[in-house]
Amino acid sequence: MESVGVLMTCPMHSYIQEELAKRFNLFKLWHFPSFAAFAEVHGNSVRAVVASVKVGVDAAAIDSLPKLEIVSTYSVGYDNIDLRKCREKDIPVTNTPNVLTDDVADLAIALALSLFCRISHSPRSNSAPHITPKLSGKAVGIIGLGRIGWAIARRAEAFGCPIGYHSRSEKAESGYKYYSNVLDLAAESEVLVVACTLTPETRHIVNRGVLDALGPKGILINIGRGPHVDEAELVWALREGRVGGAGLDVFEKEPDVREELVRLENVVLTPHVGSDTVETCMAMAELVIANLEAHFLGNPLLTPII
Numbered sequence: 001m002e003s004v005g006v007l008m009t010c011p012m013h014s015y016i017q018e019e020l021a022k023r024f025n026l027f028k029l030w031h032f033p034s035f036a037a038f039a040e041v042h043g044n045s046v047r048a049v050v051a052s053v054k055v056g057v058d059a060a061a062i063d064s065l066p067k068l069e070i071v072s073t074y075s076v077g078y079d080n081i082d083l084r085k086c087r088e089k090d091i092p093v094t095n096t097p098n099v100l101t102d103d104v105a106d107l108a109i110a111l112a113l114s115l116f117c118r119i120s121h122s123p124r125s126n127s128a129p130h131i132t133p134k135l136s137g138k139a140v141g142i143i144g145l146g147r148i149g150w151a152i153a154r155r156a157e158a159f160g161c162p163i164g165y166h167s168r169s170e171k172a173e174s175g176y177k178y179y180s181n182v183l184d185l186a187a188e189s190e191v192l193v194v195a196c197t198l199t200p201e202t203r204h205i206v207n208r209g210v211l212d213a214l215g216p217k218g219i220l221i222n223i224g225r226g227p228h229v230d231e232a233e234l235v236w237a238l239r240e241g242r243v244g245g246a247g248l249d250v251f252e253k254e255p256d257v258r259e260e261l262v263r264l265e266n267v268v269l270t271p272h273v274g275s276d277t278v279e280t281c282m283a284m285a286e287l288v289i290a291n292l293e294a295h296f297l298g299n300p301l302l303t304p305i306i
C-alpha cells in the first residue's frame, strides 16, 4: 500500500506517524501553509485522511480531495468531521472507540481527586493545616452514560459515591438513578461530570442555571468537549463562589485556555490529554491503521461511524 496517499491533518503521537509512514505515502498537512495550498499540489493523490481532535476535516477540505475514499480519526469524538458531506460523497468515517475509555475515566477521577484533595496546592511541609473535603461518598452526576460515562460511574462507585446520570434515554440496566433533566441532576450532585458527545443539542448543556444548581460546594469535571460548558458563565460562577471548583481537560476555544481559568485557585486544568497514555496512543494508532488497511483490502471496517 506504499503508493496509497494518506494525509495526516496535524502532528500526533510519533508512533502513529512512524507506522503510517511505513505503510503509506504519507502527507503532513502542517508542512503546508493551508489546506488549499496543500490541495493545489497534492489534492489528487490523497485517498485517506487521518484526522484528530486538534484538526478535523470540514466540507471544503473534503471537496478539495477528489480521490478521497475514507476518513479515519485518531479520536473517539468526531464532532470536527463533516459527516453530512462524507455521507453525501459516500466516504466512510472511522474512529477509535473502546481503547481510550479507561484513560478518560481515570482522568475524570484524577481531576476530582486533585480538586477535592487540593493535591497541586498541598504545602510541601506539614507546618500549615491542610484539611480538605473528601471524594469518597460524594454524589456523582454524569451527563452522558455512554462507554466513558459508564466507566466513570464504575470508578466512582468504588469510592462509595452514589451515582446519578442524565442521557437521552434511561438505561435501567445500569441501576443508577436517571434524571431526564440536567438541572435536577446538577441540583442533586456534588460532582458533575460531562461525558456526553458534542452535538448541537449538548452545546452549552452546562449553562448558568446548571452551574447554580450544582452550587458552591459542587465541582464540575469536563472530559467531554469544551463547548459543552458555557465557559464565560463558568468563570463567573467560579469567581463568585457560586460553584466550588472545576477540573477541565477540554476548553471552548482549544488550544487556547482563558487566562481567568489559569489564574483561579479552585480550578485544575489539563490540556486535552484524556487519552494520551503510551499504551492508548499505540492502541489508537493500531485501530486507525487497521481501519485503513481493511478499507484498502476491501474488508469490513473495524469501527465505522458511517
Ligand SMILES: O=CC(=O)O
Residues within 6 Å of the ligand: 053, 074, 075, 076, 077, 078, 100, 274, 275
Ligand atoms: O477527546 C478525545 C477523543 O475524542 O478521542
